[in-house]
Amino acid sequence: MSCDFIALATPGVKGLTPYQPGKPVEELERELGISNIIKLASNENPLGPSALVLAAIEKAALELxxxxxxxxxxxxxxxxxxxxxxxxxxxxxxxxxxxxxxxxxxxxxxxxxxxxxxxxxxxxxxxxxxxxxxxxxxxxxxxxxxxxxxxxxxxxxxxxxxxxxxxxxxxxxxxxxxxxxxxxxxxxxxxxxxxxxxxxxxxxxxxxxxxxxxxxxxxxxxxxxxxxxxxxxxxxxxxxxxxxxxxxxxxxxxxxxxxxxxxxxxxxxxxxxxxxxxxxxxxDKEYLQQGRALNKKGVAQLQAGFDALGLSYVPSAGNFVLAHFETDALPIFNELLKKGVIVRPVGNYGMPNSLRVSVGTEKENQRFLDSLAEIL
Ligand SMILES: Cc1ncc(COP(=O)(O)O)c(C=O)c1O
Incomplete structure (x- = not known):
């Protein structure tokens, strides 16, 4: 290539590292050839979309x-x-x-x-x-x-x-x-x-x-x-x-x-x-209420699970919990992937010994905690 298009970018942009999103389920399926994957990596809502919203979108789609x-x-x-x-x-x-x-x-x-x-x-x-x-x-x-x-x-x-x-x-x-x-x-x-x-x-x-x-x-x-x-x-x-x-x-x-x-x-x-x-x-106030209640229980479930495993964490007001490990958490993240559980490593935030886990359904949270217990 004759021209260095990296060098041509503005100084700020050249120095950037792209945002690292949570690993998509499809990517892990492709990489490991496994199914039944759960993603607790992007602080998404485990309820799925509201039925009222789905109906409204269907109607609006006619005007695309x-x-x-x-x-x-x-x-x-x-x-x-x-x-x-x-x-x-x-x-x-x-x-x-x-x-x-x-x-x-x-x-x-x-x-x-x-x-x-x-x-x-x-x-x-x-x-x-x-x-x-x-x-x-x-x-x-x-x-x-x-x-x-x-x-x-x-x-x-x-x-x-x-x-x-x-x-x-x-x-x-x-x-x-x-x-x-x-x-x-x-x-x-x-x-x-x-x-x-x-x-x-x-x-x-x-x-x-x-x-x-x-x-x-x-x-x-x-x-x-x-x-x-x-x-x-x-x-x-x-x-x-x-x-x-x-x-x-x-x-x-x-x-x-x-x-x-x-x-x-x-x-x-x-x-x-x-x-x-x-x-x-x-x-859809009912959806919001249901999600809030599910999340409250989920945060408590995850935090209790971390307590039982002797892990420290930051008490969370969000729909995720940051847990700390004694050593580099990346191998734990990789072992979880092999078990079909995607969480979020936070080494890019300067916290290599921690993992962030988004609240899922009760069953998903339990599967994550059980997988973690097996790994540890
Ligand atoms: C603190 C915070 N702010 C903003 C966002 C951006 O979210 P969105 O662009 O989906 O509204 C996120 C998403 O994870 C977040 O965690």
Missing amino acids: TRYPDGGGFNLKQALSSELSVSRDQVTLGNGSNDVLDLIARAYLSAGDEAIFSQYAFAVYPISTQAVGATAVVTPAKDYGHDLDAMAEAITDKTRVIFIANPNNPTGNWLSGAEIAHFLGRVPETVIVVLDEAYFEYAFDPSNSDRGSSDDQYYPDGLAYLSKYPNLIVTRTFSKAYGLASLRVGYGISSPEIADILNRVRQPFNVNSLALVAAETALT
């Missing part, structure tokens, strides 16, 4: 020759009533990942800094570096965000701070009091992204004294929007709503920020099936 509604009017309207925000505060994305990317493209460029925590979600460094900005990574505290360290890392070059609550892949979470205290320390010129991809699992609406300055519960990030206009809350339909494949997520912010994000958004970034599916998913 048409472009989707680029403004996503109906979904924005549905989110607006569901979340008590105005339509112009909503930015729709091809997954919440897309919204994170839009934020980086709109607010970060070469010479700017984005702050996020060690062990935080792997997309933050990718989105930051891709636009040529500098990632400032603060050391984690007990696997979680050290908000004091993050506040102290703010300089006059800081434009964006990414916080995952709960965090993936660790599962730990920050309380309302911690978030409120942190937001109070951030200059208004710095955008704070509160990534709540697992909100529906972590949030318990029955806790009544939330919202106060000493709220010890997992908070609803939207509660801080009126006081902190530099805040963007991102959420997704990929997890608790069970629509990972369709790619639909959203950001809620001030209308001014949403206006800016809208300027860099691809005209039809959310497809018509995803729009209809998400709108319908919001109406």
Whole structure:
């Protein structure tokens, strides 16, 4: 080849390592020629899609020759009533990942800094570096965000701070009091992204004294929007709503920020099936409830299983648990693959001795725990 197309790429992009997704079931089938595989590697919803959503998609599929509604009017309207925000505060994305990317493209460029925590979600460094900005990574505290360290890392070059609550892949979470205290320390010129991809699992609406300055519960990030206009809350339909494949997520912010994000958004970034599916998913409260209950039990099952095996783990507010081993976890991951169980190694996060396991059905969780026990 005469031309070095790697060298031609922008400095940020050249230095990137692609995001490593969970291993697909079909890939393991091809590699090992085995069937009856379970995938607990991508924090997906074990319930399968909602029946209401499937029916809505079937109907919407008849219009596949048409472009989707680029403004996503109906979904924005549905989110607006569901979340008590105005339509112009909503930015729709091809997954919440897309919204994170839009934020980086709109607010970060070469010479700017984005702050996020060690062990935080792997997309933050990718989105930051891709636009040529500098990632400032603060050391984690007990696997979680050290908000004091993050506040102290703010300089006059800081434009964006990414916080995952709960965090993936660790599962730990920050309380309302911690978030409120942190937001109070951030200059208004710095955008704070509160990534709540697992909100529906972590949030318990029955806790009544939330919202106060000493709220010890997992908070609803939207509660801080009126006081902190530099805040963007991102959420997704990929997890608790069970629509990972369709790619639909959203950001809620001030209308001014949403206006800016809208300027860099691809005209039809959310497809018509995803729009209809998400709108319908919001109406299926039973599905959401069922998924939350299943997840609560599943997290408890996995954590009890790890306890029984003498393994430590990070107590999780998400739909996954990060477990620690005494040695390199990759051989354990590979042995699990041979038994048809796909989990997620997290060496790329700098945690070579840990594995992240997504909550499956009760049977799947048990099969994983039994396989792990045999291996250990
Ligand atoms: C913390 C966090 N944020 C965002 C995402 C992106 O999800 P999606 O693009 O499917 O909405 C994920 C997915 O795993 C995640 O774990």
